[in-house]
C-alpha cells in the first residue's frame with residue numbers, strides 16, 4: 001500500500017518523540033486515526049469530550065516541555081477542542097492540534113458540519129494553517145511543530161478528510177523536531193543599567209513566576225545577593241517556593257498578606273519570568289527591572305525602568321557579577337518575619353479542631369499535602385480549590401502543579417490529570433476538583449476507567465460555585481445562581497468502575513485518602529466541604545469592605561439572613577455559635 005499523507009504525519013510525529021495523541025474520532029479524521037492504528041506505536045488516548053483532549057495535551061506539554069498532540073474531527077469535533085487550546089496557548093506550552101476539515105470542494109457552501117477552523121483557531125494559536133493540497137502537508141506540519149516549540153503555544157494544522165487519505169507526496173525521511181534550550185541573555189549595557197538600579201536600592205523585592213523553571217539556583221543566588229524577599233505568582237509556585245529561605249508567599253487575589261506587604265514596602269522590584277496580571281498588587285513609583293525571554297512581555301503590567309530580555313537562568317548568571325552584595329538584610333528579615341506570622345495564621349485555619357462536618361477546605365488541602373507522594377503531580381480546578389492549593393499544598397522541586405492559571409477555565413483538573421497520568425503512568429496524579437468543575441466534564445470519569453489511568457480525584461464538594469459567591473460578597477451582590485444540586489459523586493464513580501468514597505466528617509478524611517491513594521486504579525474521594533468559607537485577599541480595599549457590608553445588608557433584607565449565620569459559624573471557629 002502506498003503511504004498516505006496521514007502516514008507521513010504519523011512518521012514525523014514519531015520521529016519527533018510524540019508517544020500519544022488525545023482525541024475523539026470522526027469520519028473526516030478516519031485517515032489519520034487509521035494511520036495511527038496501522039503504525040501501532042503512537043497510542044490513541046480516547047477521551048469523551050474533545051475539550052479534555054486539549055487540556056490533557058496542555059498538561060503533558062507543561063510537564064515535559066515537549067510537543068503534545070490532540071486531534072478532533074471536522075466542525076463540532078475540533079470546535080470542542082477550543083477551550084483546552086486556549087488554555088495551552090495562554091500557558092505557552094507546545095501543543096499541536098490536528099483539526100480535520102470538511103471536503104475541500106465543499107468549503108464555503110454551508111456544507112454539513114462546516115466551520116472554518118483556520119479562522120476559528122487563530123486567536124488561540126501561534127500558527128494555524130489549512131492544508132489545501134497533499135504536497136503542502138509535510139512542510140506545513142514541520143512549520144507548525146517548530147512554531148509550537150519555538151514560540152511556546154498551540155499550532156493548528158487543518159486537514160480536509162480526503163487529504164489525509166491522499167497518496168503521500170515524495171518526501172525525504174521525516175526529521176525530528178524537538179524542543180531546544182537556547183542561551184538567551186541581555187546585552188552588557190542593559191545589564192549594567194539593571195545593576196545600577198539594584199545597587200542603589202536598599203529594599204529590593206523579587207516577584208518570580210513560571211519563567212523561573214530550571215533556575216532555582218540562580219533565583220536563590222540573586223535573592224541572597226540582594227537580600228530580597230521573593231514573592232511568587234501562582235504559576236511560579238512549583239519553581240519558587242521550595243527550599244527557599246527568601247520565600248514570602250503569594251500575592252494577588254488568592255494570595256496572602258506577606259506577599260502583598262513585600263511588594264508594598266520595596267524600593268525596587270525585580271520581576272523574573274512573570275506575567276502576573278493584577279496591577280493593583282504591583283508597586284507603583286519604584287524602579288522595576290523585568291526579566292523575560294519574550295521582550296514583548298515587558299512593561300505590560302507596570303512601568304519598567306530596565307527591560308532585560310533573556311531567560312531567567314542566563315540573565316541572572318550574567319547579572320550577578322555586576323551586583324554589590326547587600327549587607328543590610330533589614331527588609332528581608334521584616335518580610336520573612338511577617339511571612340512566618342501569616343503562615344502560622346494560615347496553618348491554624350487548617351487545624352482539625354472540632355471534628356468538623358462539613359470539613360474546612362483548608363484542612364482537606366493540608367491533608368492531601370501530608371499524604372500525597374513526594375513526586376506527586378497535582379492538578380487543581382479553577383475556583384476555590386486554587387486558593388487551598390496555593391496555601392496548603394507544598395512543592396519540593398519534584399512535585400508538579402498544573403492548573404488553568406492563565407486562562408482560568410473551570411473543569412481543567414480532571415482532563416489535565418488524564419494527560420499527566422498518560423505521560424507518567426508510574427507517578428501519583430491527584431486532581432483537586434470543584435463540584436462545579438467536575439460536573440462540567442464528568443464524562444471524563446469514564447476515560448479514567450477506559451484508559452486505566454489510576455488518577456485520584458478529590459472533590460471539594462461545597463454544593464455551590466463558591467468562588468463566584470466570594471466574588472459576589474466582595475462586590476456587594478447577594479448570592480444568586482450559584483447553587484449546585486449535586487449527586488453522590490462517590491456513587492457515580494463506583495458505578496463507572498472507579499473506587500469511590502464519600503467523606504462527611506474530618507475524622508474520616510485520612511482513611512479515605514489513604515485508601516484512594518493506595519488503590520490500584522482510578523479513585524474518587526467526595527468530600528463535603530463548607531460552602532461559606534471566606535478566603536480574604538491580602539489587601540482588603542475600601543471597596544471590598546463596602547461591598548461585603550452591602551452584601552450582608554442586602555442578604556438580610558432579602559430574607560436570607562440564615563446564610564449570614566452559616567457564614568459566621570464557618571469562619572469564627574474559636575467561637576461557639578449556635
Ligand SMILES: Cc1ncc(C[n+]2csc(CCOP(=O)(O)OP(=O)(O)O)c2C)c(N)n1
Nearest residue numbers: 383384409410434435436437464465466467
Ligand atoms: C468555563 C468557566 N465557566 C465559568 C467560570 C467562572 N467561574 C470561576 S470559578 C467558578 C466556580 C467554580 O465552582 P466549583 O468548581 O464548584 O469550585 P468552588 O469555587 O465552588 O470551590 C466559576 C463559575 C470559569 N472560570 N470558567
Ligand SMILES: [Mg+2]
Nearest residue numbers: 435436464466
Ligand atoms: Mg463548588
